[in-house]
Amino acid sequence: MSKKKDTELEIVDTATGAVIKSGKKIIAEIKEEAGTFVVISSGKEVAVVRTFEIALEEAIKAYNLSI
Secondary structure (H helix, E strand, C coil): CCCCCCCCCEEEECCCEEEEEECCEEEEEEEEECCEEEEEECCEEEEEECCHHHHHHHHHHHCCCCC
């Protein structure tokens, strides 16, 4: 049976929102705009949601990690 490797994510506050990192690699950005949160992954807008928690879930999904 294969073992699943844990992936550690780091959430770093920025002036416009947050950056999600895995090691040194930035996997997504979450920016707050007009009361909503915009998820940007690989330079593309992935989702626009109402809460930071949902934005974080969308960023993880975009990076293809299971929650």
